[in-house]
Amino acid sequence: MTQSKTASRFLPIAGILLLIFFAVWYPRYIDKQNVWNLFFLICLQITLGQSWNILGGFGGQTSLGHAAFFGIGALVTRTLWLNGQPFALAFVAGGLTAVTFAMLIGAPTFRLRGAYFAIGTLGVAEVLRITVSQKIPYISTMSGAMIATYDLSPRYHLALGLATVTTGAAYLLLRSPWSLGILALREDEEAAQATGVHVLRHKLLALALSSFFAGLAGGVFAYQQISYYPSAPFSPIWTFDALLITFIGGLGTLSGPVIGAIFFTVVRDKLAVNWVEFHQVIFGVLFILIVLIFPGGLVEAWERLKKIFMNMSLRAR
Amino acid sequence: MSIETFLQTLVFGLFTGGIYGVAAMGLALVFGVLKMLNIAHGELVMLGGYVSFWVFSAFGMDPFVSLAIVIPALFILGLILDRTVYRHIVRLLGEEKIKNSLLVSFGLTLVLQNLAQWLFTADERSIQVAYAGDGLNVFGVLMPYTRLGTLLVALAVTLALNYFLRKTYPGKAILATAEDFEAAELAGINIHRVYMMTFALGAALASIAGTFVTVTYGLSPSIGIIWTLKALIVIVLAGTGSILGAFPAGILLGVVEALSGTFIDPSYREVVGLVIFILVLIVRPQGLFVRNG
DSSP: OHHHHHHHHHHHHHHHHHHHHHHHHHHHHHOOHHHHHHHHHHHHHHHHHHHHHIIIIISOOOOSOHHHHHHHHHHHHHHHHHTTOOHHHHHHHHHHHHHHHHHHHHHHHHTSOTTHHHHHHHHHHHHHHHHHHHHSOSOEEOOHHHHHTOOHHHHHHHHHHHHHHHHHHHHHHHHSTHHHHHHHHHHOHHHHHHTTOOHHHHHHHHHHHHHHHHHHHHHHHHHHOSEEOTTGGGSHHHHHHHHHHHHHHOTTOSSHHHHHHHHHHHHHHHHHHHOTTTHHHHHHHHHHHHHHHOTTHHHHHHHHHHHHHHHHHHHHO | OOHHHHHHHHHHHHHHHHHHHHHHHHHHHHHHHHOOOOTTHHHHHHHHHHHHHHHHHHHOOOHHHHHHHHHHHHHHHHHHHIIIIIHHHHTSOHHHHHHHHHHHHHHHHHHHHHHHHHHHOSOOBOOOOTTTTOEEEETTEEEEHHHHHHHHHHHHHHHHHHHHHHHSHHHHHHHHHHHOHHHHHHTTOOHHHHHHHHHHHHHHHHHHHHHHHHHHSOBOGGGHHHHHHHHHHHHHHHOTTOSTTHHHHHHHHHHHHHHHHHHTOGGGHHHHHHHHHHHHHHHOTTOSSOSOO
């Protein structure tokens, strides 16, 4: 009994260390452009999915405008950085600006029940996308000197670090006393309020964390892309990716977004080769099916399999 | 700033607002009766626009006449979507229902948009009727016939919907279900049929807006989400649950957008709607066109 308990405590840590070791070693070992890119994307998607999960999975507040925070992070970081500010400063400024916007939309909409928050976030994302594409319609490109010294590996390591920190923050949040209030919101908002949970404060805390990491993810995107349209990171596709990753992996679980991001990014990479136009349709249909039929995602599927397996081994004994 | 510029802006705001109103009435109807928020409403607007466009380019049929084809086409598509997707959500209750409808319809948005891109390409299209350049000139204020036509049809549709909901038996059944679905069911109303018909009716209203968009602006597979957003802002303005209030609220949004576009800065036009949305939520969350909150 005690042996299995220490084993069950030790196993996840070993697994995580192994995963991080693999993520550091493998791209270096293969050292091909497309492997670096794929691993970079996976880390970016883990951060996006996990940050959506903090608000949508733990707090139960559906945001349809995650792209807004991602886009703001990218825009602010890129603008400051290309205008000569140190990257670290621009990176943090991007995250904080995203939080500011999130508070502006969260404070009035969270007071009301229902879909107001979802409408508000969707609205912010779309309005920013349209306005940015009108105000800054030209491509943002790195300077020649930057391109000459461009190297993917520090960019990938930043993304990997951010994905680890975001998942770590989600873990610490779950361990903190705040998590009780945030999880209670998801289960029953009225009951939570009746038992003395400050509903608005907990919602805003989850939103602040969520938008901060989404903004930082945008900063990483701005750091990695050599050239892109400034309105591109505001596209609803980014929101959809975050949603899909969380639901494929397992809504409201810590490992869900990580598993979801790896699965989604690798499968999309393969699909995009053969069905350039069609792969979004496939993922859209997959998402609808998961929400309707199997809301637990891969994590729940694994738990069920484990249960069946354990029952079988018990019976065999 | 001359009085003519002001009046001209006002009139064009009215024309645009009429389209917002029709698009929003469809969304408000579905929201009020099925109690779910259909983010894919704008995609129905877009698909309606494409049906109108193809009927025009294949048979040269006038877009105002081809409404007779476009409306039934989207009504049927609405029935299909309700049977295949939305009927699974309608069963849920309260918050769970809204949340799932948001998620599923957001996914459907992506599916429909990418399907449209695959079927119709990303090219921007529009209908240019022979009388597109003609119009009335009232004291220096131009009113193109196409724009006047859309506003008149929008008004007629609003009046017809009003009559249908308040005076006919199926309409009253829809309103009764919106008010209290359990009581409606006890009174012998087949609420699942009401849900199905309401969703299809919402899709039909979206198709009318889509036709107007194709006649007056342009059409491409990516316009859907913009129209969803306009319709959402309008129903928050009108007060969620107010179906017919969506029309005046749409007109209001159109006029305010047009005025701010002309007098402040056209590139911030889109921001205005969002600012209105947040202000309304802070000051009067029950909406502007609801008598008691």
